[in-house]
Amino acid sequence: MHYIQGIGMTKFSIEDKNTMDFAQEAIKLALDDSGLSINDLDAVVVSNTDSRINGERQRHFNSFLSSFFRKNMPIIRVPAVCGGGGAALWSALRTDYDNVLVLGADKIATNTSQNVTDQILEAADKTYEQDEGMIFPAQNALVAQQHFLKYNSNEDDLALIALKNHEHAFLNPKAMFYKKNITLEKIKSSPIVASPLRLFDCSISVNGAAACIIGKKKSNVKICGSGLSVDYMTTFERKDMITWNATKKAAEDAYKQANVKPKDIDVAELHDAFTIVELISYEDLGFAEKGKGQELIRNGTVKLDGKMPINTSGGLKAKGHPISPTGISQIVEITEQLRGECKERQVSNAKIGLAQNIGGAGGTVSVHILEKC
């Protein structure tokens, strides 16, 4: 059994610092939180995206970290695009070390939106998707359209998800949209990026880092379920574009290990890279029946004062999405919720939390379940 020893994350922002500076801050916070020192770490699992567009050209980030630690130890890099953080944690949990630092660090918001869009597009299939202009907003717009057609969901449902996550981010000092008031009207009147998705249906690219230290020593939060699954690269070659099997399979494994059911989850951080992804994840994670995900946002179940608050951090949508750190920042939020440290956005009596992190359009999905000890 692994326990959370310490957590730390930078504010997610468009601040212009080196990736290593973000990493240092998150590592320091996690070490301080754990009471451990660098000498106590046995290994590091890191995820970062090898961005070509931030001017750093630091491909061998694990060795770069060794230069920072001034120490020789196993440091491995786990790339899984936007799902890198969760995949790194999943990998770390399968090692036998006493203390492992899991880190995600990335600098994305450093270039024109054309270049950033193009860089992110590299997570898609070259021949069928990149060549056909299938940027990620378009991928997910097509998923939204299918859901609307089949299950009678609509743009208003997506706008409510965006609004909820902005309301949560308003309360999170680490969020990009902290204390920024975003209204439903603003969301609904924002420009269409890829129909039917509007600007406010899309997460925001930011810079930052997040870290957690996992270990065998008992603490107040344990990781009781850890699942990861991978699906076909392209949504169009799957039988059903609106059921992401990798989420279903990863969740099934995590629930089984944790011996819990979806209804037992008190708080969850879902991968809302696009509002539609949050909606279909309600269904794929078993929080709602297939085709009924929209009911959870319509009836307020997933709001901060609802029965199962989702994305209390603001999610990728409003906390921000720096790619690799995202999955670990979800673990930071769930840990803080279980410890009761979330102040204004604290979910009362949260005992079991879930984090779902996705790479690509449902390509690599990890699901982790954490429990208050």
Place this chain on the structure above:
Amino acid sequence: MIIRWVCKKCSKEWIYPVERCIYCKDNVEKKISRKLKVVGFTKVNIPSVMHPIIPYNILILEDENGNRIPKKTIKDYEMGDFYEEESSKKENAVSIVKIKYDVDIAVEEALHLINDLDVNESSKILIKPNMMATSYPYLAITTNPKTVSAVIKYLIKKGAKKENISIAEQCIYAPFEAALKKTGFEQLCKSHSIKFIDLSKSKFVEKDIGGMNIKITKEVFDKDLIINIPVLKTHLLFGISGAFENIARAVSKENLLQIENLAKERKIDLDDVIAKLHKFLPKYITIGDGTIGMEGNGPLNGNPAFLNYILASKDPVAHDAVFNELGLFMRKSRYLEIANKLGLGENNIEKIDIAGNELNATARELSPAIGSKLMKI
């Protein structure tokens, strides 16, 4: 067109080529479906590097077996509409076909879209690729042998005899034998049992082009069909290297070097010469090799552009004009206008019949050839 690679025995499917089924080890065959229906669409309003022209639509197309593919288009469609790429019978038609892993299918489709080639068992065919340098195919200085191989397969499928097909080129700046080996053409000829003619050793006929005595290889005058296969590249002198630049090596080496020297001394207009040369050449088909292609300081010092498309046309002017547009080059190659005035083909993009992929749905900004102090001569 949707291509699936399907196991004959267990019916497992892949979206890219698989030699044998990884489960039952049986043979895998290509299945192509063309009757496609729109089952999803989105209009994209934000540009990216690869897709600078907005708005554009992405359709989800589905065949009768439920197989789907995304397709970029500028045109608007509704749910349930049928999607079809029609073949053009117009002489100036240019087909644009994106390669979906399989160059053979892309070449076949590109030729189908320009109403196919009239070939039979007695057709004498000359293929003219680019083998101008001693260079590996991945650098895109020379024509990709995969594209030439696909053309040979197409011709044989249409009834041509191997013994009637030859490949011909000359090296201006490199030893012929070394280039033949490094470019992959030696292996290609061996595997297809096709002969490769060194044009520098061929017989020539003299033509008076603008007061110059120019020797043109006899090989191009005694064939039923000439297929010109240029690499789609940028070019410091012409802007682009396409049909015109590639076929120019039908001229003798000494003439080409003479023209080059006269151009350096500004005694002749290269665009004028390359356009007028076409008045003395027989008609030919062009298949633009964009399997990789080049951008930047072409034709020798550029970078691979990974275009991933094939062009085909019976009109060399239209072919090169389309490539000029596909690269979104500010500079329009001047020889196109001269050639158009000489009645050699269509250079007005509005009048060219585009078949297959739409021009604006395929175009992306390529770095032009502007020169650099660091360039190798």
